[in-house]
Amino acid sequence: MTSRPFAQTNAVVTGASSGIGRAIAVALCRSGVSRIVIHYCRNQRGANETADQCRRHGAEPILAACDLADPHSVDRFANQCFSQLADISTWINNAGADVLTTEMAGKSFAEKLALLTSVDLLGTIRLARIAAEQMMANPSDLPPSMCFLGWDQSCGGMEGDAGQMFAPVKAAITAFAKSLAQSCGPRLRVNTIAPGWIRTAWGESADEYWDARAKSQSLMRRWGTPDDVARGVLFATNPHNTFFTGQLVQVNGGWNRRFDVDAPETFGGAPTKHS
Ligand SMILES: NC(=O)c1ccc[n+]([C@@H]2O[C@H](COP(=O)([O-])OP(=O)(O)OC[C@H]3O[C@@H](n4cnc5c(N)ncnc54)[C@H](OP(=O)(O)O)[C@@H]3O)[C@@H](O)[C@H]2O)c1
Structure with missing residues (x-):
């Protein structure tokens, strides 16, 4: 495989204004994507920063806003992408509501669940179904x-x-992805990347307990980075990886089965340089 397997292809990344989405968008451009839609919801400044990084790799970014909780906004965004x-x-459904570090953190369980359901599940499914249909309409060798x-x-x-x-929202979107793969093969490949503890906004502010827990629950004894996840996404979506579909791949540094929440010092043996 070449070092630029995505050369002369176009891509869309939702939620590309920060975190994992930004890392995926930049990695795609580094790997040859020529035109890319950088989707954002509220953080236009962040989307602009992502676009600047994409340009440095020779790609042409297109910024597009959409609130996945609003079906009309989803339909407009899909039209914009395909026009x-x-x-x-390559289409990456990465956007997800932040209910941990925004003003949503102070809301009730029911309100957070409702937002996650409307953005990460219902809006994502609505958008993915439109995109899948359009993507399959263009016959190509890969x-x-x-x-x-x-x-x-x-x-x-x-x-x-x-x-x-x-758990229920992400399990449901994974189940949807598996069903979409069954519906769309061989004309569209569909996979899910399941990140573990990745150091984005919430991880940056995690307290001592969660910092220790995140490191301890990975066999690699560290937080994951957005770039770790982007590498997994690029493997799944590499246009030459044509026998890879219907899969769920965890990017979590390997789950540590010996983790003990109450006594972290008893399970890990000697500290490593990462702990
Ligand atoms: N970080 C982790 O440890 C972890 C672990 C497992 C799974 N994930 C998943 O990985 C994905 C990215 O996570 P992240 O940590 O990189 O999050 P992040 O930095 O908070 O980025 C989330 C992205 O989703 C967009 N978004 C939020 N609400 C939206 C809405 N209503 N409509 C459309 N877009 C919206 C945000 O746009 P604006 O900021 O522009 O509003 C932002 O671009 C999410 O699906 C998340 O659930 C993360």
Whole structure:
């Protein structure tokens, strides 16, 4: 495979104004994508920063705003993508509501769950169905590809409010992705990348307990980075990776089964340089 496997292809990344979405967009451009839609919801400044980084790799970014909680906004965004880019080879459904670090953090469990459901699930499914249909309409030697962002603990479950709201939503979007792969093969490849503890906005402000827990729950004894996730997404969506579809891949540094929440010092043996 070449170092620029995405050369002369077009891509869309939702939620590309920060974090994992930005890392994916920049990595795609570094790997040859020539035109890319940088989607954002409220953070236009962040989207501009992502666009600048994409330009440095020779790509032409197109900024587009959309609130995935609003079906009309979703439909307008989809139209905009397919009217501005003739062929879209790679579509990344990364956008997700932040209910942990924004003003949403002070809301009730029910309000957070409702927002996550409307953005990460209903809006994402609405958009993905439109995009999948359009992408399959363009015959090409290499089938186009779509990727979703899940969560590594969605099926096993996690204690507390965060587990009870993220797990059902991310498990559902993963199940949808699997069904879309079944519906669309061989004309469209569909996969899910499920990140573990990745140091984005919430991770940056995590307290001592969660910092230790995130590092300890990975066999690699560190937080994941947005670039770690982007590498997984690029593997799944590499246009030459034509036998890879219908998969769920965790990017979490390997789950540490010996983790003990109450006594982290007892399970890990000697500290490593990452801990
Ligand atoms: N970080 C982790 O540890 C982790 C673990 C597992 C899964 N994930 C998933 O990975 C994805 C990216 O996470 P991240 O940590 O990079 O998050 P992030 O930095 O908060 O980025 C989230 C992105 O989603 C967009 N977004 C938020 N609300 C939206 C809405 N109503 N409509 C459309 N777009 C909206 C944001 O746009 P604006 O900022 O422009 O409003 C932003 O671009 C999410 O789906 C998340 O659930 C993350």
